[in-house]
Amino acid sequence: MPKKVSVVEKIYNANDQLALENRAKLDEAGVLTINLMASPGAGKTSLIERTLEALRDRFKIAVIDGDIASSIDADRAAAAGATAVQINTGGSCHLDANMLRNALSQLDLKEFDLLIVENVGNLICPAGFQIGAHKNILIASTPEGDDKPYKYPTMYQNVDVLLINKIDLLSLLSFDMDYFQKGVKILSPNLVTFPVSCQTGEGFDAWLNWLITAIKEA
């Protein structure tokens, strides 16, 4: 039994080492890198599209899309004006630092102000794998239900920013915002939170202001 634990620890340590190397590369290039995580369908790609629309004339933006298969999301990011790289994980349900390292080698990082990494849709293991991004960002969406912080605490404890998407649907759902936010507060009392709608654009100004400030600080 202890042998098995030590193997797992070695894998984590190797990943963390590569994540540090990725971070050093991103710091040197001065490109703010955000790691977007969420369950499938929460609106990661829609958030990227709307963010690109708002910022593509002001900043040079690259997108790295992680998916088990297909290039659908990278194609959408490219259509919205980003330089896009697709990572197909071949079955793996999260990105790791080595996958990001390979994708970074396809970009001239110094050319960019912002790099958005769209992780594989999954609320579980992406939280356990650092990839070297400056900010870890979670998108929760109202149709997923208000109990998600209670069910997936590790994810909520390991992110810097929370976007609550699809607030335009609140009147149609039994989503209890107070119950949801109470759960978030228990896990991460000072988590920066933006309620948004990628459909209507509601709440986007606050999110964009936060992002622009972070880009300028990188």
Ligand code: MG
């Ligand atoms: Mg997507």
Ligand code: ZN
């Ligand atoms: Zn996984």
